Amino acid sequence: MEWEAVIGLEIHAQLATASKIFSASSTAYGAEPNTQASAVDLGLPGVLPVLNEKAVEMAVLFGVAVGAKISNLSIFARKNYFYPDLPKGYQISQYEEPIVTGGCIEIQLQNGELKVINLTRAHLEEDAGKSIHEGFDSSTGIDLNRAGTPLLEIVSEPQMHSAAEAVAYMRAMRRLLRYLEICDGNMQEGSFRCDANVSVRKSNDSTLGTRTEIKNLNSFRFVEHAIQFEIDRQIEIIESGGDIKQETMLYDADQQETRAMRGKEDAHDYRYFPDPDLLPIKISDEYIRTTAAALPELPVQKRKRFVEEFQLASRDADVLCEDPAVANYFEAAAVESMGNARLCANWVTGALFAAINAANLDIEASPIAPKALGILVSRIADDTISGKIAKQIFEAMWKTGLHPDELIVEKGLQQVTDDSIIAGLVDQVLRDNPDQIEQYRAGKSKIFGFLVGQVMKLSNGKASPKQVNDILKKCLNSEVN
Numbered sequence: 001m002e003w004e005a006v007i008g009l010e011i012h013a014q015l016a017t018a019s020k021i022f023s024a025s026s027t028a029y030g031a032e033p034n035t036q037a038s039a040v041d042l043g044l045p046g047v048l049p050v051l052n053e054k055a056v057e058m059a060v061l062f063g064v065a066v067g068a069k070i071s072n073l074s075i076f077a078r079k080n081y082f083y084p085d086l087p088k089g090y091q092i093s094q095y096e097e098p099i100v101t102g103g104c105i106e107i108q109l110q111n112g113e114l115k116v117i118n119l120t121r122a123h124l125e126e127d128a129g130k131s132i133h134e135g136f137d138s139s140t141g142i143d144l145n146r147a148g149t150p151l152l153e154i155v156s157e158p159q160m161h162s163a164a165e166a167v168a169y170m171r172a173m174r175r176l177l178r179y180l181e182i183c184d185g186n187m188q189e190g191s192f193r194c195d196a197n198v199s200v201r202k203s204n205d206s207t208l209g210t211r212t213e214i215k216n217l218n219s220f221r222f223v224e225h226a227i228q229f230e231i232d233r234q235i236e237i238i239e240s241g242g243d244i245k246q247e248t249m250l251y252d253a254d255q256q257e258t259r260a261m262r263g264k265e266d267a268h269d270y271r272y273f274p275d276p277d278l279l280p281i282k283i284s285d286e287y288i289r290t291t292a293a294a295l296p297e298l299p300v301q302k303r304k305r306f307v308e309e310f311q312l313a314s315r316d317a318d319v320l321c322e323d324p325a326v327a328n329y330f331e332a333a334a335v336e337s338m339g340n341a342r343l344c345a346n347w348v349t350g351a352l353f354a355a356i357n358a359a360n361l362d363i364e365a366s367p368i369a370p371k372a373l374g375i376l377v378s379r380i381a382d383d384t385i386s387g388k389i390a391k392q393i394f395e396a397m398w399k400t401g402l403h404p405d406e407l408i409v410e411k412g413l414q415q416v417t418d419d420s421i422i423a424g425l426v427d428q429v430l431r432d433n434p435d436q437i438e439q440y441r442a443g444k445s446k447i448f449g450f451l452v453g454q455v456m457k458l459s460n461g462k463a464s465p466k467q468v469n470d471i472l473k474k475c476l477n478s479e480v481n
Helices: 053-065 163-180 220-239 285-293 299-310 314-321 324-335 341-358 370-381 387-400 404-410 419-432 434-441 447-458 465-480
Strands: 003-014 077-080 090-093 104-108 114-126 130-132 141-143 150-156 192-202 212-217 247-252 257-263
Touching (some): 053 285, 299 324, 314 324, 314 341, 341 370, 370 387, 419 465, 434 447, 447 465
Antiparallel strands (some): 003 192, 077 090
16 A cells, blocks of 8 residues: 655744843853743743844745745734743744745755745744753753743645655755844754654545644754654554554654654644734835845855856755855855866865864864965966865865965975976886886886876975876877887
């Protein structure tokens, strides 16, 4: 029996505001527990929430980026449920009148095909606190630093049909949010996470199956593993004659399995009603037009431009455009590389990525500035240095932060490009290796590589490899003939 999975994601993106959505408390990560929770965040009697305008701006920016409808009037509601890390006994969210409705985002599948995933809505809400179990033998700690942190919950239509598609969608959404600079996308810190709604049905059936919701997935690997496990679990239950229960699931990363937490709630279980302490949000058409006009270059646009303007391969453009900081670094380097953007891309995705990964640095913290890397690439292109010598210069630049031209002069590493000097080196190698020449004459073509290496060694790696190849080939051919 053929089965089809049906998947929808609810992404929770922490908005990059300095303060919380309804209070002046800091949203900075890593503070001591309960040191960034004000009276408003704690829900103490008599306090009133005040909406953070910046959060609204970011939500509107997202809406215009995905081509959604921005509501001229949206309202906040109280979502009522009781949990230890929810101090008020309700969460301020949006229900009937979200700020963003519709829109879509394009994802790239593993086979290279593009697919459009439609969005249902995106709404503003506050985050809850955090329950802490580690370090407590028979109790649970509560940290309310996250309580009141602004979230944009982005709800997709159930249009994904595999765990891989869900991951591709999540990556595309994270990339977009980072380009918009409204979410840092840090999954380890909880700034970007999702709930996955999963059901299965026969492949020829248009009716949706009973869904389960896997909560709080905070890595791409966990998303893929959890969804695939849940798909397999549901199929096994149905094929064994059982029924799927509508449940909220937890993914156990250690056991690599999902398990039920509680029965899945429906909207009526939360008893939504308009929050009486918050006024409706009114957004003018002019404000929406102004926001749309200020949109930055989005990742899909940047990728297309890199392919067309810099003649990059699609795979290289994908890698470089994944992170806006990497894309900006590459572009700044490419401008300095004397029109050698493709070679520049190789150095960014090769030597530079290896160095920053080994040092556990973000690319913005690289000791090699993008312009300096571009100049290094240009020195390879204009035959000032060889690719091999460039690796030495790169390592010295990484350690010292010095300009590549300074290091080339200081270390005396300029490439030898004088034909007469290289010809003299070739003559000496031919005189010193008569046996190898005889082998070459006998048809052992691999000897050519050995002879090239001897010339390069004799020049201390400074001779132009291309010229060495050309001159050596000419000399050997004349001797053979």
